[in-house]
Every structure is written in C-alpha cells, then in structure tokens.
Amino acid sequence: MSQAREIDMDGFLLVAQGHSAFQLLWSGVQLGLFDALSRHPGSTAEQLGETMQLQPYPCRVLLIGLAALGLIVKADERFHNSAVAEKVLVRDKPDSMAPVLGWQADIVYPGLQDFLPSLRAGRNLGLSRFPGSGETLYERLVSHPELEQVFQDAMSALSRQANRLIVDAFDFGSFAHVVDAGGGDGTNAIALARRYPSLRVTVYDSESVCQIASEKIAAAGLADRVFTCVGNFLQDPFPAGVDAILFCHILTIWSMERNLDLLRKCWRSLPAAGAVVVFNMMGNDDDTGPIGTALGSPYFLAIATGEGMLHARKDYQQAMLEAGFTRVAEVGGLPLNHGMLVAHKN
Numbered sequence: 001m002s003q004a005r006e007i008d009m010d011g012f013l014l015v016a017q018g019h020s021a022f023q024l025l026w027s028g029v030q031l032g033l034f035d036a037l038s039r040h041p042g043s044t045a046e047q048l049g050e051t052m053q054l055q056p057y058p059c060r061v062l063l064i065g066l067a068a069l070g071l072i073v074k075a076d077e078r079f080h081n082s083a084v085a086e087k088v089l090v091r092d093k094p095d096s097m098a099p100v101l102g103w104q105a106d107i108v109y110p111g112l113q114d115f116l117p118s119l120r121a122g123r124n125l126g127l128s129r130f131p132g133s134g135e136t137l138y139e140r141l142v143s144h145p146e147l148e149q150v151f152q153d154a155m156s157a158l159s160r161q162a163n164r165l166i167v168d169a170f171d172f173g174s175f176a177h178v179v180d181a182g183g184g185d186g187t188n189a190i191a192l193a194r195r196y197p198s199l200r201v202t203v204y205d206s207e208s209v210c211q212i213a214s215e216k217i218a219a220a221g222l223a224d225r226v227f228t229c230v231g232n233f234l235q236d237p238f239p240a241g242v243d244a245i246l247f248c249h250i251l252t253i254w255s256m257e258r259n260l261d262l263l264r265k266c267w268r269s270l271p272a273a274g275a276v277v278v279f280n281m282m283g284n285d286d287d288t289g290p291i292g293t294a295l296g297s298p299y300f301l302a303i304a305t306g307e308g309m310l311h312a313r314k315d316y317q318q319a320m321l322e323a324g325f326t327r328v329a330e331v332g333g334l335p336l337n338h339g340m341l342v343a344h345k346n
Contacts, residue, residue: 005289019109024065025089026105029098033066034081034089042078095161103154106147107137111303124306137304138253142208152185152212158249159187161336166248166279167195169331169340175244175275179204181233182250186213186226193226202227202239234262238269245270249280253300255307256315263323267345274345276325282339283312292337316341 007015014021028034031052037043043051049059063079066072071085081090088097111126118125127136132143141148166188172178173196180189183203192201203213203226210228217226229239238245245266251259266276283293293310300308313330320328325343334340 005291020065021069022104022109024062024069025071026101027062028066028071029089029091029101031062033062033072034085035091037072037079037081038086038090038093041080044078048079094164096157099150099153099157102150106150108299108303111137112298115298115302118302118306122306124301124303126302127306130303135306136253138206142206148208152209155184155249156187159184159191164191165334165338166246166340167191169279169334170277170342172196172199172244172277175199177202177242178244178246179229179239179242180246180248181238182247182253183213184209186216186220186228188246188248189213189226190217190220190222193222194220200225200227202229202242204229204231204233204239206230206232234258238266242269243271243274244277245274246277247279251278251316252280252296252310253305253308256311256319258307259311259316260319260323263319263325263343267324270345272346276320276343277340278316278320278343279338279340281310281337282316283310285312285314287312290337313339313341 031054033048033052036048036051040047045056045059045063048054048063049056052059052062054062063072063074067074067079071082071089073080073082087093088095090096091098107130110129111124114126114128124136127140130137130140130144130147132140134140134142141151172192176198177200178189178192179202180192181204183189183205186203189201189203193199203210203217205213205228207230210230213228214223217223217228220226231237251262254262263276270276281293281296283297284290297309300306300310317328317330320341320343323343324345326346327344329342329344331340331342
C-alpha cells in the first residue's frame with residue numbers, strides 16, 4: 001500500500017495559486033532565464049534583466065517568484081539555477097521539459113478551465129475551446145496546425161526521454177517488425193531502429209502526423225526500415241506482417257473498456273509468438289497517486305477524450321489477461337512514475 005499524503009500550508013498555497021506558479025515558470029522559460037543562468041551562473045538581477053529585456057520592477061517580480069518556488073537560488077545578490085531547473089528547464093539539455101510546458105500553456109491550461117463542468121457532465125467540455133470536427137482533441141488539432149506542432153513538440157520531448165528507457169528496458173531485438181501505434185513524429189521508431197539494426201518499425205498515426213514522421217525518418221536515413229501507415233487503429237486493421245505492437249503514452253487516452261477492446265484486437269492481429277508492449281506513466285494500484293499521474297488525469301477527462309486517465313498497473317494487467325494474452329511481464333525500476341508491461345500471446 002502507498003503511504004498517505006498530507007499537505008502543509010505551503011503545499012496548499014501552491015495548489016490554490018498554481019496558476020501563478022505556472023505563469024512564473026513558463027515566463028522564465030520563454031524569456032530564457034534558465035538558459036541564461038546555465039550559461040552564466042551567478043548573474044545579478046541587473047544582468048538578468050538586460051538578458052531578458054525586462055525593466056527592474058517586472059524582473060524583480062519574476063525573480064522573487066522563481067526563488068520562492070525553489071526554481072532558482074539567490075545567494076549574495078547573485079542567482080543560480082536549482083538542480084532541477086538545470087536539468088529540465090534549460091532548452092538544450094537532453095531532459096528539457098520546455099516543450100512539454102508549451103503544451104501545458106497553450107492546450108492544457110485553456111481546456112482545464114472547463115474541468116468542473118466536465119466533472120459534472122462526465123465528458124470533455126474543455127474541447128469546445130478548440131473548434132473543429134471530431135470528439136477528441138487529437139482529431140481537432142488537424143484544424144489548428146500551430147497547436148498541433150506545439151502538441152507534437154511536447155510529445156517528442158516526452159518520447160526523447162522515454163526512448164532512452166524503452167530501447168534498453170526490453171529486448172525489442174527478439175521481434176522482426178514493431179508497430180508503434182500512435183507513434184507521433186517517429187521519435188520512438190527512429191530510436192528503436194538505431195538500437196536494433198535488424199528491426200523494422202512502422203509508425204501508425206493520422207495523415208498529418210505521418211507526414212511529420214516521414215520527414216524525420218528520411219532525415220535520419222532510416223526510410224529502408226522505418227515506415228509510416230496512415231490510419232486509425234481503433235477502427236482500421238493493424239498493418240500486416242508485424243509481431244509486436246507498441247503503445248507508448250497511448251492507452252492513457254482511453255477508458256479501460258475501450259483499451260480492453262483494443263487489446264483484444266491486438267491479440268487477433270498478432271502471430272502466435274506476438275506481444276503487446278505498453279509504456280507510460282501508471283498510477284498506484286490503491287488509487288492514492290503518485291502526484292504525477294494524479295495531476296495528469298484531468299487533462300484526459302476535460303480535454304483529450306473525456307474518458308482516459310493514467311490507469312493503475314493492475315488495470316492494464318487485468319485487461320491484458322482478459323483480452324487473451326497468456327502472461328504479462330512487468331519491467332520495473334523505471335523513473336518518473338513510468339511502467340512497462342509486456343503481454344505475450346503465448
């Protein structure tokens with residue numbers, strides 16, 4: 001069982017004024033503050049104001065806020081990045097979360113203004129803030145190319161971090177052809193192909209996303225082993241001749257009832273030695289968190305689909321077995337609340 005979490009007054013203020021905390025954070029990223037402190041640690045407020053082109057008063061408001069949040073450290077009138085900020089807020093660092101924050105700013109924040117009515121209605125009323133056709137955010141992003149790019153940049157940043165785990169957490173070299181269902185811009189597929197020279201990988205996604213992926217695949221020089229397939233895996237057949245299906249940050253989008261139907265479809269599509277690999281953040285089995293998954297689920301309810309969440313491991317395991325897979329192996333020790341489950345057909 002997970003240990004119960006209680007909040008103190010500082011924690012309460014962060015929750016109650018989380019909108020202010022995020023705007024301080026996002027402004028620091030957009031103005032290049034964390035990049036500047038990475039290049040020039042120990043800068044003064046005056047130097048930082050010049051770098052960000054801010055007058056002394058607004059610069060002071062920003063620096064006080066970020067220091068209070070612990071994102072920057074002030075000592076002897078000079079500033080440094082905190083260890084966390086240096087790792088995840090500097091744009092050219094491999095673990096940079098800056099693109100993910102862009103998704104939060106431009107998509108999640110606007111849509112979550114409708115979280116309360118979405119709770120009451122049990123569906124994604126925040127989607128109305130993104131006009132277009134379709135009942136999910138992913139369909140409507142086609143009508144908003146700039147937002148779709150923001151979204152894909154965020155997912156690519158998550159994928160870059162994830163694929164460093166995926167490629168070695170499980171031996172994909174035992175497969176001949178993997179379908180990356182909802183594979184986005186091809187980041188995962190390219191990483192897998194580079195790690196396993198005999199592996200073929202197909203990105204299965206919408207037409208506009210596959211176009212982005214095709215360009216990245218060609219630029220990586222992997223068009224002979226990494227392919228794209230346009231379609232909707234909820235409705236259309238999986239590509240023929242594959243022996244593994246990868247869902248990376250995908251099954252969070254849908255309810256477990258829909259995931260169960262999808263897993264049954266995977267079971268029917270795969271050969272006898274085939275497998276499904278699920279990789280994403282996973283909740284505690286006792287529904288107490290962790291905080292990263294708990295804060296991620298409202299996006300799926302209010303904006304994305306009106307039915308998804310960051311499901312618990314036991315829910316995936318139960319659905320995989322119910323779909324017909326005979327055994328489910330778990331890859332442990334993954335960071336950032338991530339889990340990997342491998343469901344084998346035989």
